[in-house]
Amino acid sequence: MPSESPRKTFLVALGVCLVCSVLVSTAVVGLRQRQQANRELDKLKNILLAADLYTEDAAVRQTFDAKIHPALVDLSEGQILPETPADKRLDPINFDIKVIARDPKLSRIIPPTDNLAGIGRRPDYMVIYQVMENEQVVRLILPVYGKGLWSTMYGFIALKNDIQTVTGFIFYEHGETPGLGGEIDNPRWRAKWIGKRAFDESGELKIEVVKGTVDPASSQAQYQVDGLSGATLTTRGVDNLVQFWLGENGYGPFLQNLRAKEVAHE
Numbered sequence: 498m499p500s501e502s503p504r505k506t507f508l509v510a511l512g513v514c515l516v517c518s519v520l521v522s523t524a525v526v527g528l529r530q531r532q533q534a535n536r537e538l539d540k541l542k543n544i545l546l547a548a549d550l551y552t553e554d555a556a557v558r559q560t561f562d563a564k565i566h567p568a569l570v571d572l573s574e575g576q577i578l579p580e581t582p583a584d585k586r587l588d589p590i591n592f593d594i595k596v597i598a599r600d601p602k603l604s605r606i607i608p609p610t611d612n613l614a615g616i617g618r619r620p621d622y623m624v625i626y627q628v629m630e631n632e633q634v635v636r637l638i639l640p641v642y643g644k645g646l647w648s649t650m651y652g653f654i655a656l657k658n659d660i661q662t663v664t665g666f667i668f669y670e671h672g673e674t675p676g677l678g679g680e681i682d683n684p685r686w687r688a689k690w691i692g693k694r695a696f697d698e699s700g701e702l703k704i705e706v707v708k709g710t711v712d713p714a715s716s717q718a719q720y721q722v723d724g725l726s727g728a729t730l731t732t733r734g735v736d737n738l739v740q741f742w743l744g745e746n747g748y749g750p751f752l753q754n755l756r757a758k759e760v761a762h763e
């Protein structure tokens with residue numbers, strides 16, 4: 498066969514394609530486990546960041562295991578489940594919000610009037626993370642998510658055990674524009690949440706993201722966070738998801754029960 502024949506060219510091209518596709522598929526299958534492990538580690542790192550327990554040299558999994566107690570909360574009942582259900586997907590270690598929110602048996606439709614976070618379906622259960630010190634829960638890390646301008650944003654909001662004060666807020670996954678909505682990742686903006694009050698003394702949800710800058714002289718300043726300039730639509734999404742998840746369709750009943758327990762102990 499002459500070396501420039503179309504048949505030979507075709508066979509060589511086919512051979513190269515076959516070899517490349519085998520290489521790519523092997524790499525995808527071979528790396529899947531490692532990618533999954535890295536994603537999990539990244540999630541733990543973000544929980545530690547929200548809990549203010551992360552340092553560059555911290556051994557993420559060891560710190561997580563030593564300091565954080567995950568728990569499965571039934572959102573409608575507002576209670577931590579005493580035992581993990583048989584369904585492996587509800588095990589706090591395997592829990593994947595996206596998987597649970599897709600399953601009609603484990604999630605419910607949120608009526609459009611209540612659908613502030615734009616999520617459509619809400620899991621019946623969520624895994625929360627309790628930060629422990631001397632066997633006491635000192636902070637709660639609550640997973641939250643909702644629509645921004647371009648994407649669904651996934652994050653953690655941390656509350657002190659007074660169930661009022663925000664001690665951290667971080668997004669670990671979103672597709673907002675870098676430099677605009679993507680500034681929700683900026684540590685300077687994240688720091689603006691720390692010390693703000695989510696609820697007032699009576700337990701009413703008060704926190705909000707304002708457009709522009711908070712007036713420090715305002716009596717509401719303790720409940721307000723600066724908006725991001727040039728990213729009003731993303732910040733409105735953040736505000737909406739906070740209202741949803743800290744409200745009655747999110748962790749509201751759970752937080753209310755915790756407050757009632759605190760009062761009973763006083």
Ligand SMILES: Cc1cc2nc3c(=O)[nH]c(=O)nc-3n(C[C@H](O)[C@H](O)[C@H](O)COP(=O)(O)O)c2cc1C
Binds near residue numbers: 647677725726729730
């Ligand atoms: C290419 C492009 C990407 C944008 N990305 C975002 C974004 O991620 N988040 C956002 O809130 N606004 C984004 N905007 C800007 C919005 O359209 C809108 O102007 C902005 O949210 C208004 O905020 P401001 O009132 O603070 O200026 C983007 C605009 C353009 C042209």
